[in-house]
Amino acid sequence: MSIVASLSPRAVSAPESGIVEIINHARGREGLIPLWAGEGDLPSPDFINRAATDALLAGETFYTWQRGIPELRQALSDYYARHFAVSLTAEHFYVTGSGMHAIMLAVQAITSPGDEMIYLSPTWPNIISAIDISGARSVGLPLDFIGGRWSLDLAKLEARITSKTKGLFINTPSNPTGWTATPDDLKNILALARKHGLWIVADEIYARYYYGGAARAPSFLDIMEEGDRIIFANSFSKNWSMTGWRVGWLVAPPEMGQVIENLVQYSNSGVAQFMQRGAVVALNEGDDFVQENIGRATKARDILCDALIATNRVETLKPEGALYAFMKVDGITDSRRAALDIVDKIGVALAPGSAFGEGGELFLRACFLRNSQQVSEAAGRLAEYIIRL
Amino acid sequence: MSIVASLSPRAVSAPESGIVEIINHARGREGLIPLWAGEGDLPSPDFINRAATDALLAGETFYTWQRGIPELRQALSDYYARHFAVSLTAEHFYVTGSGMHAIMLAVQAITSPGDEMIYLSPTWPNIISAIDISGARSVGLPLDFIGGRWSLDLAKLEARITSKTKGLFINTPSNPTGWTATPDDLKNILALARKHGLWIVADEIYARYYYGGAARAPSFLDIMEEGDRIIFANSFSKNWSMTGWRVGWLVAPPEMGQVIENLVQYSNSGVAQFMQRGAVVALNEGDDFVQENIGRATKARDILCDALIATNRVETLKPEGALYAFMKVDGITDSRRAALDIVDKIGVALAPGSAFGEGGELFLRACFLRNSQQVSEAAGRLAEYIIRL
Numbered sequence: 001m002s003i004v005a006s007l008s009p010r011a012v013s014a015p016e017s018g019i020v021e022i023i024n025h026a027r028g029r030e031g032l033i034p035l036w037a038g039e040g041d042l043p044s045p046d047f048i049n050r051a052a053t054d055a056l057l058a059g060e061t062f063y064t065w066q067r068g069i070p071e072l073r074q075a076l077s078d079y080y081a082r083h084f085a086v087s088l089t090a091e092h093f094y095v096t097g098s099g100m101h102a103i104m105l106a107v108q109a110i111t112s113p114g115d116e117m118i119y120l121s122p123t124w125p126n127i128i129s130a131i132d133i134s135g136a137r138s139v140g141l142p143l144d145f146i147g148g149r150w151s152l153d154l155a156k157l158e159a160r161i162t163s164k165t166k167g168l169f170i171n172t173p174s175n176p177t178g179w180t181a182t183p184d185d186l187k188n189i190l191a192l193a194r195k196h197g198l199w200i201v202a203d204e205i206y207a208r209y210y211y212g213g214a215a216r217a218p219s220f221l222d223i224m225e226e227g228d229r230i231i232f233a234n235s236f237s238k239n240w241s242m243t244g245w246r247v248g249w250l251v252a253p254p255e256m257g258q259v260i261e262n263l264v265q266y267s268n269s270g271v272a273q274f275m276q277r278g279a280v281v282a283l284n285e286g287d288d289f290v291q292e293n294i295g296r297a298t299k300a301r302d303i304l305c306d307a308l309i310a311t312n313r314v315e316t317l318k319p320e321g322a323l324y325a326f327m328k329v330d331g332i333t334d335s336r337r338a339a340l341d342i343v344d345k346i347g348v349a350l351a352p353g354s355a356f357g358e359g360g361e362l363f364l365r366a367c368f369l370r371n372s373q374q375v376s377e378a379a380g381r382l383a384e385y386i387i388r389l
Numbered sequence: 390m391s392i393v394a395s396l397s398p399r400a401v402s403a404p405e406s407g408i409v410e411i412i413n414h415a416r417g418r419e420g421l422i423p424l425w426a427g428e429g430d431l432p433s434p435d436f437i438n439r440a441a442t443d444a445l446l447a448g449e450t451f452y453t454w455q456r457g458i459p460e461l462r463q464a465l466s467d468y469y470a471r472h473f474a475v476s477l478t479a480e481h482f483y484v485t486g487s488g489m490h491a492i493m494l495a496v497q498a499i500t501s502p503g504d505e506m507i508y509l510s511p512t513w514p515n516i517i518s519a520i521d522i523s524g525a526r527s528v529g530l531p532l533d534f535i536g537g538r539w540s541l542d543l544a545k546l547e548a549r550i551t552s553k554t555k556g557l558f559i560n561t562p563s564n565p566t567g568w569t570a571t572p573d574d575l576k577n578i579l580a581l582a583r584k585h586g587l588w589i590v591a592d593e594i595y596a597r598y599y600y601g602g603a604a605r606a607p608s609f610l611d612i613m614e615e616g617d618r619i620i621f622a623n624s625f626s627k628n629w630s631m632t633g634w635r636v637g638w639l640v641a642p643p644e645m646g647q648v649i650e651n652l653v654q655y656s657n658s659g660v661a662q663f664m665q666r667g668a669v670v671a672l673n674e675g676d677d678f679v680q681e682n683i684g685r686a687t688k689a690r691d692i693l694c695d696a697l698i699a700t701n702r703v704e705t706l707k708p709e710g711a712l713y714a715f716m717k718v719d720g721i722t723d724s725r726r727a728a729l730d731i732v733d734k735i736g737v738a739l740a741p742g743s744a745f746g747e748g749g750e751l752f753l754r755a756c757f758l759r760n761s762q763q764v765s766e767a768a769g770r771l772a773e774y775i776i777r778l
Contacts, residue, residue, distance in 0.1 A: 003644040006588070006618060008501045008555075014651040020455065043448030053442035059432030061633040066409065097486050097635065100658045112397045113502035113524045129655040135502045135524040166397075199395070229395060244450040245661050246486065255392040262403040266518040268657065269489045272634050275661070 014129050018336065018355025026343045033370075033378040036339075036349040038124075038175060038323060040296075040369035042241045044278075045289050052278035064273040066261045068095025068249070072276045075283040076249055082287070083208070084221045091254040094261075095276060097268045099205055099235025099248035104130045105263045106231045106250060107167075110199045111136035115166040117201075120152065122326070122353065122360030124175045127203070136166065142359035143179055145328075148317040150179035154188045161192075167199035168192075173206040173217050176326045176356050176365040178319020180210065183218045190223060190230075199229045206322040208239055208290060209297055217321050229253075238323065238369070239290045240282040247271055247279050293369065297323055300368040300375040307379035311386045316363070325366045326353070331389035335364055346381040403518050407725065407744025415732045422759075422767040425728075425738040427513075427564060427712060429685075429758035431630045433667075434678050441667030453662040455650045457484025457638070461665045464672040465638055471676075472597070473610045480643040483650075484665060486657045488594055488624025488637035493519045494652045495620045495639060496556075499588045500525035504555040506590075509541065511715070511742065511749030513564045516592070525555065531748035532568055534717075537706035539568035543577045550581075556588035557581075562595040562606050565715045565745050565754040567708020569599065572607045579612060579619075588618045595711040597628055597679060598686055606710050618642075627712065627758070628679045629671040636660055636668050682758065686712055689757040689764040696768035700775045705752070714755045715742070720778035724753055735770040 004012060022036050067073065073090035080086050096102040103126070111117055113135030119127055121140040131138035141160050143150045157168075170189060172181040181189070193200050202220045210217040220230050232251035236242040252260060264270060282289075301318060304325050308314040313330040332338045335352035342364075343349050353363030366382075368375055393401060411425050456462065462479035469475050485491040492515070500506055502524030508516055510529040520527035530549050532539045546557075559578060561570040570578070582589050591609045599606040609619050621640035625631040641649060653659060671678075690707060693714050697703040704717040721727045724741035731753075732738050742752030755771075757764055 001586070003616070003618065003642045004648070006586070007498055007645065007648055008504075010501055011498045011648050011652060014648070014655060016647060016651060017654050020650075020654065037452055039452055044445075044450040046446075049445050049450070053445055056433075056438050056442055057435070061433040061438070061631060063426055063428055063632050097657045100654075101656065104656055108397065108522065109400045110395075110397055112399055115397075126655055126658070129651070133497065133652070133655055197390070197395070227392070229392065242450060243452050244663070246657055246659065253392045256396065258405060259393070259396055259400050259403070261409075262405060262518070263400060263522070265406050265409065265489075266403060266515055266522055267490065267493055268487045268635055269515070270635065272664070274633070 010133060010135070014133055017125055019351045022339050022343065022349060022351060025340060026349050029347065032347050032349055033374055034349045035366040035368065035378060036351045038238065038367055039243045040241050040293065041371060041374065044240065044242050044245065047285060048240060048242070048278045048282045051281040052274050055274035055277035060273045060277065064270055066264045066270050067257065068093065068271065069273060069276050072280050075280045079283045083216060084219060086221050088251065091257065092251050094250040094252060095271050096248045096250060096264070097271050098246040099233055099237060100126055101268065102233035102235065102248040102250045103127060103201070103203065104134065105260060105267065106201045106233050107131055107134045107136065108263055109231070109256065109259055111166045114164065116162060116164040117167045117169055118157070118160050118165060119169040120171065120174065121358045122176055122356035122363070123171060125355050125357065127169055127171065128357060140358050143177060145359065148315050150177045152185055154192065158192055161196050165196065165198060167201055169201045169203070171203040173210060173321025175206065175322050176324045176360065178322050178324060178326060180212065180217050180321040183222065186218055186220055186223055190220065190228065193229070199231065202230055202232045204232060205235050205238060208294060209323055210321045211298060211301065211318070212320050236279055236282060239293065240286050241293065242282065245275055247275055296371070297369050299372055300370055303372055303375050304366060304368045304379045307383045311383050313386050323367050323369045325368060326363050327366070328363050329386055329389070332362065332364070335361060339364060342385060346385050348378045348381050399522060399524070403522055406514055408740045411728050411732065411738060411740060414729060415738050418736065421736050421738055422763055423738045424755040424757065424767060425740045427627065427756055428632045429630050429682065430760060430763065433629065433631050433634065436674060437629060437631070437667045437671045440670035441663050444663035444666035449662045449666065453659055455653045455659050456646065457482065457660065458662060458665045461669050464669045468672045472605060473608060475610050477640065480646065481640050483639040483641060483653070484660050485637045485639060485653070486660050487635040488622055488626060489515055490657065491622035491624065491637040491639045492516060492590070492592065493523065494649060494656065495590045495622050496520055496523045496525065497652055498620070498645065498648055500555045503553065505551060505553040506556045506558055507546070507549050507554060508558040509560065509563065510747045511565055511745035511752070512560060514744050514746065516558055516560065517746060529747050532566060534748065537704050539566045541574055543581065547581055550585050554585065554587060556590055558590045558592065560592040562599060562710025564595065564711050565713045565749065567711050567713060567715060569601065569606050569710040572611065575607055575609055575612055579609065579617065582618070588620065591619055591621045593621060594624050594627060597683060598712055599710045600687060600690065600707070601709050625668055625671055628682065629675050630682065631671065634664055636664055685760070686758050688761055689759055692761055692764050693755060693757045693768045696772045700772050702775050712756050712758045714757060715752050716755070717752050718775055718778070721751065721753070724750060728753060731774060735774050737767045737770050
């Protein structure tokens with residue numbers, strides 16, 4: 001028996017990320033404009049880096065609190081009071097080793113092998129794999145795509161629920177589609193969860209990147225009540241340009257505290273304290289920086305989407321939230337091949353829709369959290385490529 | 390139904406670490422000598438910290454290679470050539486977000502829900518929980534404890550193997566017992582694994598802390614052949630005083646590369662690149678520092694163990710490897726209560742043997758990777774406490 005044949009089927013069947021495949025194909029190419037990953041072009045800001053390096057050089061290199069240092073949990077509490085108008089004590093917050101880690105812990109906390117968890121498709125593929133690797137079964141519900149807009153059909157969602165369903169994974173604003181739940185969507189989903197006794201894992205990582213005329217997207221935090229079973233997974237990556245740090249957090253009922261602490265202990269045993277010092281400063285002193293990032297995204301979204309729409313060969317409208325143009329292009333029928341071709345021909349790196357599950361096969365995803373000049377250049381090259389198809 | 394009742398049984402049943410319980414009981418007490426955790430008293434050395442802070446301030450804050458940056462994988466390859474006299478290409482190495490994360494990935498890679506994995510007891514409790522949370526079933530085999538020495542009875546190990554057994558988890562030198570597999574032990578275990586088609590997860594984190602008259606403990610690397618199914622989990626924590634960083638690695642067959650990359654992608658999506666820069670320097674320039682740590686441990690082991698043995702009420706002999714005195718004390722029948730009492734009465738923090746599974750209940754664990762003066766003081770207080778029992 002070969003090495004690979006002797007491994008766990010669930011490990012072997014976890015797919016290679018279709019995004020990483022393109023990254024590995026193109027890494028290091030001269031002049032490439034990388035719109036593939038969910039990552040901006042700014043490094044982490046200096047005031048955040050300094051807080052971390054000061055702590056590291058001061059010797060904060062020992063084991064620390066499994067739930068996160070008290071200062072960071074308090075800073076998260078303050079952040080939610082400022083931006084979500086909710087009063088959640090520090091006991092509701094748990095620091096994790098990335099948003100990905102937060103998602104994995106949330107799934108592990110609520111599901112057992114054999115349970116089902118429903119997600120909305122197309123989706124960030126890591127959500128599907130986190131569910132499957134944990135031993136539960138991922139069940140996708142494709143959103144509807146009509147007239148260039150994505151929407152959720154609640155009856156279809158309810159039809160996916162079985163006696164094995166343990167939870168709903170709701171990512172809003174959505175990566176990659178930009179679909180953003182309306183207040184009514186959220187109310188209906190929560191009512192469904194209550195009726196069927198389901199957990200909701202809410203991934204609202206992109207809540208602040210919202211283009212609907214308010215400071216942030218509608219959130220389950222606006223409507224939930226004491227006792228509702230909702231866990232929020234979040235990350236420092238997008239708001240504070242800290243993708244490379246791998247620090248995230250969970251918002252969860254304090255009754256779950258010991259369970260989450262144990263799952264942290266047995267997965268990575270906590271997050272480096274000197275990194276947490278940077279995260280504290282990001283929250284407490286980073287509002288202006290986040291606002292700058294939001295401004296850049298708003299501007300770049302217009303530049304990229306206007307150019308694509310002007311080709312008359314792209315069906316997708318501007319996204320309501322998140323950081324992606326998820327485009328359906330006339331004449332492209334194999335998004336993986338198209339993504340490789342676009343790298344080779346025009347030096348723009350996109351993520352293939354085939355990486356995002358059912359309903360995404362025909363699309364290409366472009367992350368627009370970059371400077372206007374580079375996005376303009378990419379938009380021009382893409383428009384030309386599309387017109388020539 | 391309460392929040393906790395609605396969670397996954399496997400998550401709820403993951404026990405609170407019995408070590409963390411004592412830490413939380415005593416954190417912040419004046420004058421406490423903390424011998425509880427597997428952690429030394431030195432902060433990470435400056436030359437390592439500087440490499441990380443330089444990289445962070447230079448903007449290495451973006452997503453990076455899921456398997457680890459090439460420089461770090463090469464540095465690991467060089468390290469193994471120097472200290473283990475093996476020639477393993479960089480393709481054998483995978484960077485993880487702590488030794489704990491390495492263990493979890495190894496377990497996920499080889500087991501499916503329902504599979505069994507055998508470990509040797511007493512053991513670091515996180516090993517048991519990693520197996521159980523992954524969905525597999527942990528099966529303990531207590532080592533024999535005769536005349537103050539731990540040993541492995543191979544026939545008993547073979548008797549634990551069933552048709553569901555997928556692997557053997559072998560931690561040598563062992564935390565907490567100090568048991569260190571002899572070359573014959575290793576040969577016999579490997580023969581057993583080959584005979585039954587089992588994986589070995591080898592946790593040789595303490596290999597360099599060996600007091601048996603050689604530069605390191607015997608290792609599976611000394612006897613394994615191409616095609617043997619062995620994964621090594623390791624960590625920067627103990628050798629380079631980097632416990633708080635949460636960086637570790639796996640050594641595994643290159644055929645597993647894509648599987649491990651995917652498991653990394655879906656658990657924490659990689660390790661911060663600026664931290665990896667520190668790890669590179671630790672390996673390439675840290676041999677003297679590790680030697681200093683080994684020297685301190687060797688000296689402190691003598692001070693602590695000699696004082697304890699001189700009471701004539703401690704059964705345990707000096708450990709052959711690792712960083713712990715695991716002591717069985719006449720008159721102590723409840724190690725958890727004793728650990729709390731010892732914190733309160735003499736300000737020394739130990740880990741209770743009850744935290745380490747079957748066979749450890751009557752013991753107390755003291756980590757001796759500290760300066761001689763503090764270990765002397767702790768040894769004196771402990772000896773006095775023991776004599777008065």
